[in-house]
Structure formats: C-alpha cells, structure tokens
Amino acid sequence: MANNQLNVNEIINHHLETKRIRRAALARKMGIMLHTLLSYQKKTTIQTSKLWELSHALEHNFFADIATQLPTSYTTTIDIHAENQQKIADLQSQIKALEIQNKVLMDIVKAKL
Incomplete structure (x- = not known):
C-alpha cells in the first residue's frame, strides 16, 4: 500500500x-x-x-x-493491546483466587474423609 x-x-x-x-x-x-x-x-x-x-x-x-x-x-502513540493486557491480568488474578478456593475446598473434603 x-x-x-x-x-x-x-x-x-x-x-x-x-x-x-x-x-x-x-x-x-x-x-x-x-x-x-x-x-x-x-x-x-x-x-x-x-x-x-x-x-x-x-x-x-x-x-x-x-x-x-x-x-x-508503523508506530502509534496508542497501545492497542493495553485493554486486552488488563483483561488478561484480571483473569490471571481471578484464576489464582479460584485455585486457592479450590485447594481449600479439596483440603476440607479430604479432612472429612
């Protein structure tokens, strides 16, 4: 072009x-x-x-x-990936929180068995 x-x-x-x-x-x-x-x-x-x-x-x-x-x-002053990067970071945090919850629940289940 x-x-x-x-x-x-x-x-x-x-x-x-x-x-x-x-x-x-x-x-x-x-x-x-x-x-x-x-x-x-x-x-x-x-x-x-x-x-x-x-x-x-x-x-x-x-x-x-x-x-x-x-x-x-070509360059730009706008980071077109910033929004997606923030969403990824938020989802990674959510995954970590869910992994912790899952581990706690698994420990409770194992303790009751």
Missing part, C-alpha cells in the same frame, strides 16, 4: 452497501442534505471532521479501517 492512493470513499461505500444503509437515511441522521452527503462520495478523500461525523452516525470506526491498511511496522 506504500505508494497506492487511499480511496476513503471506497471504504465508506463498502460499509454502506454491506450494511444496506440508505444514503438518504444517513443524511437525515447526520442532519445534512442528501446532495451534501453525495458530494462527499464524489471525492476520493474526505475531511477528518466529516469522517468523524460519519463514524459516529454509523457507529463504525472508519479510522481503524484505514489504519489496518498501513504496515504493522
């Missing part, structure tokens, strides 16, 4: 077609005229603020769609 031109509207149109979203309904939801929305789609680029509005109106992260087209070697 290094030298290829990104066509953001292809990404947007693909989403609209896949989800069968009518452009008139989207324009109403965004509070804009249909011809304004259609004018966005005539261009290969779109202003970030307009893409932000579309993302919120459609509850879809177009920025992530674009980001996945970049090489994974």
